[in-house]
Amino acid sequence: xxxxxxxxxxxxxxxxxxxxxxxxxxxxxxxxxxxxxxxxxxxxxxxxxxxxxxxxxxxxxxxxxxxxxxxxxxxxxxxxxxxxxxxxxxxxxxxxxxxxxxxxxxxxxxxxxxxxxxxxxxxxxxxxxxxxxxxxxxxxxxxxxxxxxxxxxxxxxxxxxxxxxxxxxxxxxxxxxxxxxxxxxxxxxxxxxxxxxxxxxxxxxxxxxxxxxxxxxxxxxxxxxxxxxxxxxxxxxxxxxxxxxxxxxxxxxxxxxxxxxxxxxxxxxxxxxxxxxxxxxxxxxxxxxxxxxxx
Ligand SMILES: Cc1cc2nc3c(=O)[nH]c(=O)nc-3n(C[C@H](O)[C@H](O)[C@H](O)COP(=O)(O)OP(=O)(O)OC[C@H]3O[C@@H](n4cnc5c(N)ncnc54)[C@H](O)[C@@H]3O)c2cc1C
Numbered sequence: 001x002x003x004x005x006x007x008x009x010x011x012x013x014x015x016x017x018x019x020x021x022x023x024x025x026x027x028x029x030x031x032x033x034x035x036x037x038x039x040x041x042x043x044x045x046x047x048x049x050x051x052x053x054x055x056x057x058x059x060x061x062x063x064x065x066x067x068x069x070x071x072x073x074x075x076x077x078x079x080x081x082x083x084x085x086x087x088x089x090x091x092x093x094x095x096x097x098x099x100x101x102x103x104x105x106x107x108x109x110x111x112x113x114x115x116x117x118x119x120x121x122x123x124x125x126x127x128x129x130x131x132x133x134x135x136x137x138x139x140x141x142x143x144x145x146x147x148x149x150x151x152x153x154x155x156x157x158x159x160x161x162x163x164x165x166x167x168x169x170x171x172x173x174x175x176x177x178x179x180x181x182x183x184x185x186x187x188x189x190x191x192x193x194x195x196x197x198x199x200x201x202x203x204x205x206x207x208x209x210x211x212x213x214x215x216x217x218x219x220x221x222x223x224x225x226x227x228x229x230x231x232x233x234x235x236x237x238x239x240x241x242x243x244x245x246x247x248x249x250x251x252x253x254x255x256x257x258x259x260x261x262x263x264x265x266x267x268x269x270x271x272x273x274x275x276x277x278x279x280x281x282x283x284x285x286x287x288x289x290x291x292x293x294x295x
Pocket of ligand 1: 040046263
């Protein structure tokens with residue numbers, strides 16, 4: 001099944017766009033996880049139309065019910081990579097998906113990687129992109145820093161280049177889906193808390209809090225969930241800081257790829273996310289209709 005649009009993120013930006021694209025008769029799939037920022041908001045009293053405060057959770061439930069009633073397909077998955085050929089191919093932890101257009105509405109990237117000297121070695125052995133840099137580490141000793149499905153997915157990607165892979169969880173409990181657990185046997189797993197990274201020009205060692213050390217040639221960061229920043233690094237999406245750059249039609253620098261909501265670094269409010277989702281829907285609808293005409 002090739003969707004007209006796949007929306008990554010089921011917060012207000014993603015669902016708002018889905019409501020419009022579904023009503024415009026575009027085959028729409030929303031992929032997301034249950035961790036919208038809105039769930040953290042106890043009370044919202046500045047969103048139009050609610051005379052009394054409403055909890056973020058209830059507002060999100062209403063938006064989801066509205067999209068479902070209109071016929072949007074919504075599924076639970078974490079997207080770990082997006083590739084563009086003549087269309088978009090998305091890899092999730094639970095499956096693969098294809099679409100003519102994609103909206104990134106994944107919210108603000110929040111994960112900070114709590115490891116000393118990480119930034120010092122960025123570009124010198126520390127990488128955020130297995131797709132971009134995996135090739136440079138053929139038959140080398142590499143690590144993936146992370147503890148979730150995303151990290152395991154990155155380690156699986158790296159296995160095409162080297163068999164010497166360790167997953168470093170930095171004292172975080174491994175949190176991996178059932179369908180990925182079997183792959184773990186291909187990697188070493190080190191759960192010790194990291195003190196710091198060391199090296200001269202390039203990363204050479206991981207030093208742990210218990211005094212032990214591991215020599216290493218490359219360390220790939222996949223800490224927490226795949227975010228808009230990870231997609232940007234892998235696909236060459238233009239960013240400013242951690243925010244995706246969009247124009248006033250919510251287009252990124254990649255044709256057919258759009259972004260809306262907190263991931264664009266705007267005023268982080270529901271009204272803005274919903275507004276950007278609506279704007280993106282217009283452009284996505286035009287884009288898909290033009291492609292249908294051409295095709
Ligand atoms: C404590 C708190 C209080 C707030 N109070 C207010 C308020 O009073 N008024 C107001 O207007 N705003 C408030 N906000 C801000 C508001 O919640 C956000 O601006 C809004 O939720 C942004 O919407 P979004 O759709 O861009 O992102 P989010 O709501 O964060 O949704 C992002 C979605 O993307 C999904 N996702 C992320 N990565 C992936 C991936 N790799 N694969 C699949 N899915 C993914 C997430 O699971 C989630 O579904 C508050 C925020 C917080 C934290």
